[in-house]
Amino acid sequence: MAVEVRIPTILRTYTGGAKTVDGSGGTLAEVIDSVESGNPGIKSRLLEGEDLRRFINVYVNDEDVRFLSGLDTTVTDGDVVVVLPAVAGGQSGR
């Protein structure tokens, strides 16, 4: 199963500069493991222990996985996983 994973600028040192990489797996944790196998080192930048790092947000089809099932969130073929650093808002802080 192919899942598109979008990598933020700051983590592209691990992907040879690639903006997106393909991942596979039935859960977000499995997708991250599959991305790690082709891009060693990136997993430890996303996770701290068993959880996502505080300043890392991950969205599956635009929904924040912290409000789904976290790393156990189900991922299916064709889904888009977006990784973004947490930043201050625009207008609402904007």
Next chain:
Amino acid sequence: MRYDSALDSIGNTPLVGLPRLSPSPDVRLWAKLEDRSPTGSVKDRAAVRMLVDAEKGGQLRPHCTILEPTSGNTGISLAMAAKLRGYRLVCVMPENTSIERRQLLQMWGAEIVSSPAAGGSNEAVRVAKRLAEEHPDWVMLYQYGNPANALAHYEGTGPEILADLPSVTHFVAGLGTTGTLMGVGRFFREHKPAVRVIAAEPRYGELVYGLRNLDEGFVPELYDAELIDSRFSVGPRDAVRRTRELLEAEGIFAGISTGAILHAALAQAARCVKAGEAADIVFVVADGGWKYLSTGAYEGTIDEAEQRLEGQLWA
């Protein structure tokens, strides 16, 4: 409605139905028109509440200088209130914000310190915190961590919605300082816990996420994930598309962040239709479109508008 002054007229904004965008008579969308505020945005509530509370608490004394990191609306609200109450205001604002916001700030007498575009509002917060250290006599109200920000919505926005629409099932707002969602969210958790609280977070171009390292990330001190149920990331394309739909279908001319909020609201509406549930979904119209005309979001094709917004703080 009659008020003693413009500042007194904050709050009690209209809640209007959206008969054309609502998917069915059982699943209805409602817009809370926060653009009908003295300076034209939802930020009047938080800004004036923070200022008044700081006066009451004794931190703000006559002729004080107020300092605030803001990409626009909070600064504009503060500039108006500061002018009326005799304070000097220094705003730290990312350089990639629209010209109209700068013009409005200067019109009300605020001074602007520009922070680098790369890093967006994170960088503005950092510069403001440094300035606060250099000028210990300045008062930073700090919207990202000031409880008065959320309190304005806990005591105002939330109760207004429940009074106008007791059947409310969803509340959708933008996530920036998180003040609106934290205040309204806590109000509903306590008074009508079945209401689902949904955050729509603008997703900007890459420039805005250009941190030097991940430890520079930022989560507002006000943020409490327990008070919201879902959080959606909305890119400029969907935001612009929905902003235009709101204008075309319902005649409401809103800012681009409202398009992002509407996008999340419509997704909730679609889920309710699919599940066969009745719903009354309230979303926030954070401001009108006037300040964003120069961004090019309102002309040409969606593709063109999306391209023009790249690198801008559009919400």
